[in-house]
Amino acid sequence: MLLETHDLHVRFSTQNGALHAVDGVSLGVGRGESVGLVGESGCGKSTLAKAVLRLLPVAAGRVLFDGQDVGTLSARDLQPLRRRMQIVFQDPFGSLNPRHTVESILTAPLVVHGLGDRQERRRRVEEIVGQVGLSSSALSRYPHEFSGGQRQRIGIARALILKPDLVICDEPVSALDLSIQAQILNLLVGMKRALGLSYLFISHDLSVVRFISDRVLVMYLGRIVESAAGDDLWQAPLHPYTRALMQAVPDPARRRQAPALSGDLPSPENVPPGCRFHPRCPLATEICRRQDPAFRELRPQHAVACHHAEA
């Protein structure tokens, strides 16, 4: 595995005490693999991403990148690993400095990592700009001069200019219109092939995750509740939450059908006892209210945390 987390916990302190945003997540991303992470807002996806990149402190558990325990490395030893792990954010505008030209935005990571001389940097910048489908006239312009889709191309160029191994994509197409979304998804696939990238692809949109992923993790309230190869998950989801998510996607085949799931998303400040999904679960029984279901493999490569799931 290129990336592994073992029983990872991330907590925030709030007025009401500790908020368990990531509550024991173990996952792996293989070399060249594209792993989708799907779940509704507040379930901890971005927090997990930031903890993996050490942009947030980890409360417990481990992150291994290429076999090295990221948590035990000194800042100095971490630096080369940072180059190999990059992130693309949802809001390219918020993550691009408005006062810098595209050229200086793209050169900065090379400078930080001490890569190349001026000429070499310029060559790399021109190369990556072409690869993400922008013209080199873009280099002297500022982020606000670009459309949302083009800004996301800049964000992708910035992540890829360091030739990383792993790219965490945190809702990279969620702010984009459908017609632009397809352009960016195709670009990400093309770059994955060209550079042999691995993706941890975060989205709340199941159809986007279905398109981009080899394997999918479903997250609910800080936990992974189901993990399977894409096809297996879409054809035979095991967790009631996964099924509800799939049924909640608007579908012309279900004309005016009532929603599968009632109730609101609970807050991680107030995690229900037993199975954390039980207050909304159509299958919940007594044991679900009492006992936290173990995450177990019910079919080969297909694991689920539910008392009543059957292979």
Add this chain to the structure above:
Amino acid sequence: MASPLLDVRGLSVRFPTGSPVIDFGFHIEQGETVAVVGESGSGKSLTALAIMGLLPRRAAATGTIAFRGVDLLALPEKERRAIRGRQVAMVFQEPMTSLNPVMTVGRQIGEVLRRHEGLSSAAARARAIELLDLVRVADPHLRVDDYPHRLSGGMRQRVVIAIAVACRPSLLVADEPTTALDVTIQAQILDLLDRLRRDLAMALILITHDLGIVGQWADRVVVMYAGRKAEEASPHELLAHPVHPYTRGLLAASPRLSAGANYRQGPLEEIPGTIASAAGEPGCPFVPRCDLVQPSCRVAPPPLVELGGGRLVACPIAAVPEAVHAS
């Protein structure tokens, strides 16, 4: 046949900087759901605001917006205000834009009833609790005293909907009412809007960019592109046999869950370029992104072609059956 509940014709909205809505029109019958679908910047919200009489000052609207046969654009502001909120109401994408953060939800719902129906405070509060129950807020007698920030996004949108339907409007304009919400909550809110439409015999204009929503909840769909109508059809017709190159492109670009596209099977279809590239050109706004362009497309905006069964397409090229089949 009686005239429709709302009949929008030749609507244009102009700013000093340009005209984001141009010669747009559609109608809606009593109790019907019409979806207006299009990507951001196509003029959906401005159309909604024009219907509500809430356009920014700098905007000039021309054309007619006939509600029960009366042209709203010709009415003095005082008379429009009497219709707004009472007969025609609106729900916005972001609930906090229409909620007052320092007023309890009960008072906000009650205020509409006091203003439009002259209810006493006590009666308004009782009605507010009933309305919260109607929009399926749990424990309405407790929630009535909550401030908006205490509620989740989904609950806030329910409160906004309660305010909107408080006076039993005959038309509700919902502008991307679920775009800011998670899918499981979105499904609940769309179901709620549809139930209210039925129970209150209310027509619903559902503005969205999501073709799945259109297919599941609309009776008729109007596709808007760069301020104009590109296509109009029943959702079934539109999704099964899209005609306009833009509609066809959108459907092909969508990684639909049911179709199950995966990158290993090949790339998604793309619509090249962006909607902004159309600005200011004299012809069809889709010219810069279209793969069927003919010289005539660049001369003047294409007329709406009738294809029968209430189907309209603003593309004479695609409306020719040979062209549709050849591509």
